[in-house]
Amino acid sequence: MPVVKAVSCPVCGSLCDDIELTIENGEVVKVKNGCAMCEAKFLSHRSEHRIRKPLIRKDGEFVETTLEEAIRRTAEILAEANYPVLYGWSNTSCEAISVGIELAEEVGGVIDNTAVVCHGPSLLSVQDMGIPSCTLGQIRHRADLIIYWGCDPWSAHPRHIERYTAFAEGRFEKSAWRGYMAKIRSLIGLKKIRSAAKRLVLKEPSEIEARLKPTFVPSIAREGRKLIVVDVRRTKTAEMADFFIQVEPGKDYELLQALRALVRDQELEVDHVAGVPVEYLEEVVDAMVSCDFGALFFGLGLTMGGAKLRNIDAALSLIRDLNMRTKFVIMPMRGHFNVTGANMVFTWQTGYPYAVDFSLGYPRYNPGETSVVDVLLRGESDAALVVASDPVSSFPRKAAEHLARNPLIYVGPHMDVTAQVADVVIPSAFVGIEAPGTAYRMDHVPIPLKKVVDPPEGVLPDEEILRRILSEVRKIKREKTKAEAA
Amino acid sequence: MVEKHKLKVVLLTGRTIEQGVGKELGKITSEYAESVSVCYMDPEDMKKLDIKDGANVQVSTAFGSVVVKAKKSLRAPHPGVIYIPYGPWANVVVDPETHGIGMPTFKGVPATVEPAPDKPVLGLSELLKQQFGKG
Numbered sequence: 001m002p003v004v005k006a007v008s009c010p011v012c013g014s015l016c017d018d019i020e021l022t023i024e025n026g027e028v029v030k031v032k033n034g035c036a037m038c039e040a041k042f043l044s045h046r047s048e049h050r051i052r053k054p055l056i057r058k059d060g061e062f063v064e065t066t067l068e069e070a071i072r073r074t075a076e077i078l079a080e081a082n083y084p085v086l087y088g089w090s091n092t093s094c095e096a097i098s099v100g101i102e103l104a105e106e107v108g109g110v111i112d113n114t115a116v117v118c119h120g121p122s123l124l125s126v127q128d129m130g131i132p133s134c135t136l137g138q139i140r141h142r143a144d145l146i147i148y149w150g151c152d153p154w155s156a157h158p159r160h161i162e163r164y165t166a167f168a169e170g171r172f173e174k175s176a177w178r179g180y181m182a183k184i185r186s187l188i189g190l191k192k193i194r195s196a197a198k199r200l201v202l203k204e205p206s207e208i209e210a211r212l213k214p215t216f217v218p219s220i221a222r223e224g225r226k227l228i229v230v231d232v233r234r235t236k237t238a239e240m241a242d243f244f245i246q247v248e249p250g251k252d253y254e255l256l257q258a259l260r261a262l263v264r265d266q267e268l269e270v271d272h273v274a275g276v277p278v279e280y281l282e283e284v285v286d287a288m289v290s291c292d293f294g295a296l297f298f299g300l301g302l303t304m305g306g307a308k309l310r311n312i313d314a315a316l317s318l319i320r321d322l323n324m325r326t327k328f329v330i331m332p333m334r335g336h337f338n339v340t341g342a343n344m345v346f347t348w349q350t351g352y353p354y355a356v357d358f359s360l361g362y363p364r365y366n367p368g369e370t371s372v373v374d375v376l377l378r379g380e381s382d383a384a385l386v387v388a389s390d391p392v393s394s395f396p397r398k399a400a401e402h403l404a405r406n407p408l409i410y411v412g413p414h415m416d417v418t419a420q421v422a423d424v425v426i427p428s429a430f431v432g433i434e435a436p437g438t439a440y441r442m443d444h445v446p447i448p449l450k451k452v453v454d455p456p457e458g459v460l461p462d463e464e465i466l467r468r469i470l471s472e473v474r475k476i477k478r479e480k481t482k483a484e485a486a
Numbered sequence: 487m488v489e490k491h492k493l494k495v496v497l498l499t500g501r502t503i504e505q506g507v508g509k510e511l512g513k514i515t516s517e518y519a520e521s522v523s524v525c526y527m528d529p530e531d532m533k534k535l536d537i538k539d540g541a542n543v544q545v546s547t548a549f550g551s552v553v554v555k556a557k558k559s560l561r562a563p564h565p566g567v568i569y570i571p572y573g574p575w576a577n578v579v580v581d582p583e584t585h586g587i588g589m590p591t592f593k594g595v596p597a598t599v600e601p602a603p604d605k606p607v608l609g610l611s612e613l614l615k616q617q618f619g620k621g
């Protein structure tokens with residue numbers, strides 16, 4: 001059985017490129033090195049839930065149609081619309097995104113990518129403040145302190161810790177894995193001793209605690225990489241941390257500013273900030289300023305609530321302050337595998353990373369006005385094309401409601417939630433499994449995606465589908481101008 | 487704060503590994519629906535409402551109301567905080583306001599939870615029909 005090595009995983013922004021796939025009869029049958037999400041995706045290309053034929057809604061029900069018919073209908077909807085939205089793009093190749101932007105310009109629509117509901121606030125803040133960053137390779141080999149703030153890589157980027165940070169075996173920094181295992185063992189041991197003691201000695205639990213405590217040395221005291229996690233819940237990632245700061249929901253901004261003060265050797269005249277004892281924060285700051293190379297990764301815990309982009313301002317400022325004392329970098333944990341690529345291609349072609357409005361014939365960018373959720377909440381769009389994304393399952397109901405009211409076209413491999421309420425559904429090949437392309441990792445390194453199997457018969461890659469839609473739109477417009485001239 | 491078996495909480499939405507795997511398997515799979523039509527609660531909060539793991543609860547905010555299954559959080563303690571994975575059920579109750587920057591509020595929405603033993607958790611297509619009249 002042929003085994004294909006060094007395949008990149010098209011799921012999350014970590015873009016692990018060491019996946020090995022076993023192919024049998026044109027299907028992926030075994031996935032090696034990937035995490036659970038990676039395996040689910042590579043095996044899902046043969047799932048029964050795939051769309052294999054284009055669909056058009058007639059009298060409320062889907063009926064199968066030809067690709068030509070579906071593309072013609074799509075082009076008509078887009079060409080007739082006054083203010084269509086073209087949304088998605090984070091789960092496809094840079095090459096397809098590039099055609100999508102051309103199409104948006106041609107139809108005078110608003111084009112936006114999923115950054116708008118994940119790291120959009122981070123992009124805004126970075127535009128204001130700048131960002132000191134580096135590649136993940138640098139962090140893997142050199143960082144001796146890792147901070148995850150408002151993100152849970154164990155759940156969302158499962159191999160991030162093992163490949164790039166605390167548990168990675170770097171050239172100059174060793175993996176903290178063994179230390180972590182020792183900690184787990186001692187914790188399990190401690191639990192056993194505790195329950196045995198409770199049963200045997202029948203003492204008050206607090207008395208037992210007091211006796212056990214001195215034997216339990218926090219692992220922050222040990223050598224090697226250190227891990228700090230800041231989150232509102234004790235996540236799986238938090239359990240691995242040397243320091244876990246449980247911040248009260250919505251109080252990240254306060255906490256970041258308090259840390260900034262401590263980094264600058266200022267005194268805090270309170271006992272607690274955001275529900276955390278100041279003494280504990282002082283210890284954390286000691287670890288931060290005494291490291292040689294620190295890296296802070298932040299997630300949607302900072303962008304999706306509370307002060308949103310102001311949280312990011314504060315985080316970038318904290319890193320700026322830390323750079324007065326040691327070396328520190330910061331990076332957003334990008335979710336979809338090519339959301340970074342979407343931001344890149346948008347910026348090359350329009351000057352802006354997301355939320356671009358072509359309705360005046362030139363690109364305009366004003367998140368809050370030209371961002372897709374706002375366009376939908378104001379009920380302004382009159383058609384929608386969704387490519388490689390599932391907004392009906394990720395937008396607040398009120399925004400999704402307007403989207404579903406629009407003539408809605410869905411291009412993607414799966415019968416997603418959006419596909420189920422769409423009017424035209426065009427199946428596409430899985431980029432990175434059935435079609436090649438380029439994607440950008442979260443640290444802005446471009447990674448090639450491989451084609452390892454053929455797509456189902458008649459199913460094309462996004463790029464090709466978009467090219468056909470674009471040329472059909474141009475044809476309709478030419479016909480219209482001709483008719484008007486006559 | 488308990489008033490007539492109703493608990494005031496802060497709603498967070500976010501990723502779980504089950505949701506991550508479910509979304510890759512395909513969104514009409516029952517794995518996906520089961521992974522996102524739940525609400526993780528602090529065990530103490532569940533005691534206050536007198537509900538067991540797997541009981542139906544109604545989560546309401548200023549923006550909507552949805553019935554999901556309560557699950558004991560493995561990430562406790564987080565009293566007064568409930569967690570619903572990203573998905574169509576969570577979207578019914580999150581805050582669409584973007585505060586002029588394009589980003590709705592998916593985390594930190596004031597909400598109430600109450601037991602709903604007589605109300606069903608809708609399946610995906612029923613939910614879509616109810617919310618959008620399509621699907």
Ligand code: SF4
Nearest residue numbers: 009012015016035159
């Ligand atoms: S961590 Fe992300 S990129 Fe790596 S295997 Fe898992 S899903 Fe794929």
